[in-house]
Amino acid sequence: MAMSQRATVILATRLIALIATLIAAVVMASSHEKGSIFGAVSYEAKYSDTPAFKYFVIANVVVTIYGFLVLFLPSESQLWRLVLVFDLVLTMLLVSSISAALAIAQVGKKGNSHAGWLPVCNQIPKYCSQTTAALVAGFVGLVVYFLLVCYSIHRDLDPFLVRKN
């Protein structure tokens, strides 16, 4: 593959990651629904009620801003060597935020009878499906960033010894 073709593929991949993390942040941040507990106490579920979901939004906003800035990095810049390090750190941020949000979403869906935490998704189904959509988008972003890190490592380190030394 020619250099320019490769650069186009990487640019397209970074665009997909950017869109995925942007959607994840926006969908999670805009998720809210009015519900009621046992048909009595009414409340409004929103992402900021749950620290893990706030963390998820912050992480995805940070990665989106980074992903946007990287698009404008000239291809001959020496900074590309640093991009691998940033890709790596931000991939870990995504892994962390998705795992935390997923753990809470699981309790929201299934509850935890041992701790006496009841599932809440039957009361606020729209909120739950919006959260799930945000998690899926975040996961797509994570997979794309992981592939970018793998590609960088493959290109610079050749760990599987594909090329002859």
Add this chain to the structure above:
Amino acid sequence: MAMSQRATVILATRLIALIATLIAAVVMASSHEKGSIFGAVSYEAKYSDTPAFKYFVIANVVVTIYGFLVLFLPSESQLWRLVLVFDLVLTMLLVSSISAALAIAQVGKKGNSHAGWLPVCNQIPKYCSQTTAALVAGFVGLVVYFLLVCYSIHRDLDPFLVRKN
């Protein structure tokens, strides 16, 4: 630093990571306490009640086994180039499991009034502190693996252009 000195430092670092993840897995897996809800319904809290804690134990066991096996890799082996990739993937596994367990531990400690989930740590304080200890050990393991990945990248890629090209 001479080659052998460097190898000793890396071996010692890997030993610390191995011990940390082993402690994390053992402490979490052995955490249990008999408690009662409102002094009435009695139950036994254990790690396997919570999927996030089970995931934490599994992740730390996997990383411990890997960390043990890597100790026996001869220093001249070609496989060391693959170790960076494994280090990276297992660091992400640690990040993921710690984040998930931390999110649940936070609900256990503070509860989530919006979802109607009550904090449980005042009823089972010993279980909670043991879980916290496991999380701290897991975090130490994670930091050490992250440093190992950073060192490998620094050595092989020199992203900060410390060495002259």
